[in-house]
Amino acid sequence: QVQLVESGGGLVQAGGSLRLSCAASGSNFRIFTMGWYRQAPGKQRDLVATITNGGRTNYADSVKGRFTISRDYAKNTMYLQMNSLKPEDTAVYYCWVHLISSDYWGQGTQVTVSS
Numbered sequence: 001q002v003q004l005v006e007s008g009g010g011l012v013q014a015g016g017s018l019r020l021s022c023a024a025s026g027s028n029f030r031i032f033t034m035g036w037y038r039q040a041p042g043k044q045r046d047l048v049a050t051i052t053n054g055g056r057t058n059y060a061d062s063v064k065g066r067f068t069i070s071r072d073y074a075k076n077t078m079y080l081q082m083n084s085l086k087p088e089d090t091a092v093y094y095c096w097v098h099l100i101s102s103d104y105w106g107q108g109t110q111v112t113v114s115s
Helices: none
Strands: 003-007 010-013 018-025 033-039 045-051 057-059 067-072 077-082 091-099 102-105 109-114
Touching: 003 091, 018 033, 018 091, 018 109, 033 067, 033 077, 045 067, 045 077, 045 091, 057 067
Parallel strands: 010 109
Antiparallel strands: 003 018, 018 077, 033 045, 033 091, 045 057, 067 077, 091 102, 091 109
16 A cells, blocks of 8 residues: 655746655555646646656656656655646646556645736
């Protein structure tokens, strides 16, 4: 069983920055594939970025060049640095972990970008 605790969401003006954190516990952090998804009101949950246990990253086209995903193995924590935020980035952001054949989700953290 994996437990995920997210933090770092909030309200920011367009052009601003936020950093989300996802602290993982309950299993071997080093073997996770991890990522961030987001869900805006009335829309499906979409992939934002992923990072493998080897550090390979992947980003949605809409966030490339603005968001950076990273992980700190010593702290069992994953981050999403979000720069140049736009109103269309407003959503609930979810931490995601894939371990063997199971997927785990955090509780979600709200990010609101005002114009």
